[in-house]
Amino acid sequence: MSPPPRSDGDGKQISNLLLLAIPRQEWEQLHPSLELVRLKLHQVLHEAGEAIKSVYFLNDGLGSVLTVLPDGKSVEVGLIGKEGFIGLPVVFGFKTSPLRLVIQSDATGYRMDVHSLQKMLADCPVLEKRLQQFAMTLGMQSTQLAACNRLHDVEERLARWLLMSHDRIGGDTMPLTQEFLGQMLGTRRSSVSMAANILQKAGMITYTRGNVTIVDKRKLTDAACDCYSIIQNLQSNWQAETK
Amino acid sequence: MSPPPRSDGDGKQISNLLLLAIPRQEWEQLHPSLELVRLKLHQVLHEAGEAIKSVYFLNDGLGSVLTVLPDGKSVEVGLIGKEGFIGLPVVFGFKTSPLRLVIQSDATGYRMDVHSLQKMLADCPVLEKRLQQFAMTLGMQSTQLAACNRLHDVEERLARWLLMSHDRIGGDTMPLTQEFLGQMLGTRRSSVSMAANILQKAGMITYTRGNVTIVDKRKLTDAACDCYSIIQNLQSNWQAETK
DNA sequence: TTATATATGTTCGATTCCGTACAGTATTGC
DNA sequence: GCAATACTGTACGGAATCGAACATATATAA
Numbered sequence: 001m002s003p004p005p006r007s008d009g010d011g012k013q014i015s016n017l018l019l020l021a022i023p024r025q026e027w028e029q030l031h032p033s034l035e036l037v038r039l040k041l042h043q044v045l046h047e048a049g050e051a052i053k054s055v056y057f058l059n060d061g062l063g064s065v066l067t068v069l070p071d072g073k074s075v076e077v078g079l080i081g082k083e084g085f086i087g088l089p090v091v092f093g094f095k096t097s098p099l100r101l102v103i104q105s106d107a108t109g110y111r112m113d114v115h116s117l118q119k120m121l122a123d124c125p126v127l128e129k130r131l132q133q134f135a136m137t138l139g140m141q142s143t144q145l146a147a148c149n150r151l152h153d154v155e156e157r158l159a160r161w162l163l164m165s166h167d168r169i170g171g172d173t174m175p176l177t178q179e180f181l182g183q184m185l186g187t188r189r190s191s192v193s194m195a196a197n198i199l200q201k202a203g204m205i206t207y208t209r210g211n212v213t214i215v216d217k218r219k220l221t222d223a224a225c226d227c228y229s230i231i232q233n234l235q236s237n238w239q240a241e242t243k
Numbered sequence: 244m245s246p247p248p249r250s251d252g253d254g255k256q257i258s259n260l261l262l263l264a265i266p267r268q269e270w271e272q273l274h275p276s277l278e279l280v281r282l283k284l285h286q287v288l289h290e291a292g293e294a295i296k297s298v299y300f301l302n303d304g305l306g307s308v309l310t311v312l313p314d315g316k317s318v319e320v321g322l323i324g325k326e327g328f329i330g331l332p333v334v335f336g337f338k339t340s341p342l343r344l345v346i347q348s349d350a351t352g353y354r355m356d357v358h359s360l361q362k363m364l365a366d367c368p369v370l371e372k373r374l375q376q377f378a379m380t381l382g383m384q385s386t387q388l389a390a391c392n393r394l395h396d397v398e399e400r401l402a403r404w405l406l407m408s409h410d411r412i413g414g415d416t417m418p419l420t421q422e423f424l425g426q427m428l429g430t431r432r433s434s435v436s437m438a439a440n441i442l443q444k445a446g447m448i449t450y451t452r453g454n455v456t457i458v459d460k461r462k463l464t465d466a467a468c469d470c471y472s473i474i475q476n477l478q479s480n481w482q483a484e485t486k
Numbered sequence: 487t488t489a490t491a492t493a494t495g496t497t498c499g500a501t502t503c504c505g506t507a508c509a510g511t512a513t514t515g516c
Numbered sequence: 517g518c519a520a521t522a523c524t525g526t527a528c529g530g531a532a533t534c535g536a537a538c539a540t541a542t543a544t545a546a
Contacts, residue, residue: 065386067386067387067389067390068390069390069394069469069470070469070473073390073394074390075389075390075393075394077386077389077390078386088379089379092375092376092378092379092485093372093376093484093485094376094379094481094484094485095484096480096484098383098386098387098477099383099386129336132335132375133335133336133337135335135378135379135382136331136332136335136337136378138382139378139381139382139385140341140342142382142385142386142389143308143310143320143321143341143342143385143389144310144341145389146310146318146320146385146386146388146389146392146393147310147311147312147316147317147318147320147429149389149392149393150318150389150392150393150429151312151316151318151429186390186393186394226312226313227312230313234341237339238337241336241337241338241339242335242336242337
């Protein structure tokens with residue numbers, strides 16, 4: 001494989017791992033259609049049930065994939081950071097997504113409109129393959145989250161969630177409200193409040209209005225369920241299998 | 244697209260929708276590697292974490308995709324019948340699966356060994372595309388099940404589960420124990436016992452040792468959560484989008 | 487038939503979580 | 517500054533579920 005591109009035309013450093021992994025030739029194809037954008041906290045990139053207009057390669061920051069029920073309740077079923085791609089249904093020929101995609105921390109990424117991607121894919125086999133594999137990996141992550149959300153209690157899940165986000169963001173402080181966490185964990189805010197309190201009193205995290213800081217990652221890992229490490233291993237093992 | 248093959252060389256009627264959907268040329272390629280097999284109730288086709296040796300196209304019957312936690316508890320994250328394919332990770336170049344695949348009712352299908360499929364895929368673009376799309380559809384099903392299993396209570400989920408299986412099997416009586424249902428729904432057996440009792444007393448189902456019969460589908464549908472119809476719509480809408 | 491394994495009904499207290507409400511505190515907008 | 521908004525702590529009764537145990541009934545095998 002050719003050496004990966006290091007920066008786009010404007011000198012911006014590229015961090016998205018999928019874009020870094022494709023050969024130069026494919027990058028040249030893609031490049032003109034990519035637009036660097038800033039994505040704000042809580043911005044909704046795709047609304048559940050609606051047509052997908054743009055797709056995104058994140059450079060930094062984090063997005064959450066949510067299943068939303070008719071009554072408005074939601075559960076997180078996936079996390080997408082710089083290792084991934086936002087807009088997977090398009091890769092497989094679908095026009096809409098049943099899932100909501102929300103930005104979890106201020107992010108930057110490359111936006112591309114759907115039609116450009118569709119045209120491009122035929123000429124970019126490596127990218128296409130990588131996108132498909134990412135879809136599969138994300139799917140596996142979501143099945144583990146499904147089990148976790150069914151079988152583990154709020155405190156364990158909260159610890160697991162904080163660790164997963166922490167790993168993908170880099171930086172110990174994250175902009176999070178209890179209400180938001182409730183939507184991720186599929187529980188009500190006051191349950192989050194109590195769980196967060198316990199973690200704080202145990203010296204694992206501190207938080208103020210809208211911000212959570214991890215202060216003792218080791219302790220927090222002990223408080224989390226095994227799903228945290230299981231998901232970590234999933235990703236790394238599967239990356240190894242396809243080399 | 245060429246007319247689909249109607250039967251294999253031995254005159255056996257093919258019911259698997261993926262096999263029916265591929266052009267004759269691809270079928271000719273595939274055909275010699277397929278072996279018709281019977282799959283028994285509760286047979287485990289893939290064990291979580293192990294290498295995948297064979298893949299399957301079901302003709303009839305039903306398989307469940309399960310996430311299994313270290314403590315042995317499990318949750319169903321997908322259902323695969325004659326519309327689908329068992330062994331998706333292989334399609335994307337992965338060798339193992341983190342999921343368990345269990346047969347839920349006596350089934351028949353075509354088995355193929357992994358290496359044959361891998362060789363074949365390059366020459367069968369239509370099949371490959373269909374498999375990829377099925378993977379995406381199944382992924383979406385699993386996200387809905389994730390939300391359902393988190394947010395709805397046992398009685399609704401049990402009704403939903405019975406309806407989904409019923410639709411995919413054809414036949415009102417299904418071989419099911421409460422213990423098995425508990426593993427599907429991610430709950431303990433005695434919760435299933437109580438929920439099943441309620442549905443029975445309400446005249447929706449009857450059951451004896453190891454068998455459940457649906458007697459009033461309409462009522463049962465009312466007792467199930469919206470997830471039942473949501474998943475139905477998912478599948479049909481998405482099929483429409485890619486035509 | 488008898489013994490054994492399997493499947494189901496039911497109970498117990500304990501725990502978690504629910505829905506909801508209200509009070510207190512911090513931030514934002516004017 | 518003040519008012520309005522947003523975020524958090526906490527409480528309440530009630531519901532659902534848990535883990536575990538025991539009794540009973542049905543099927544299977546010896």
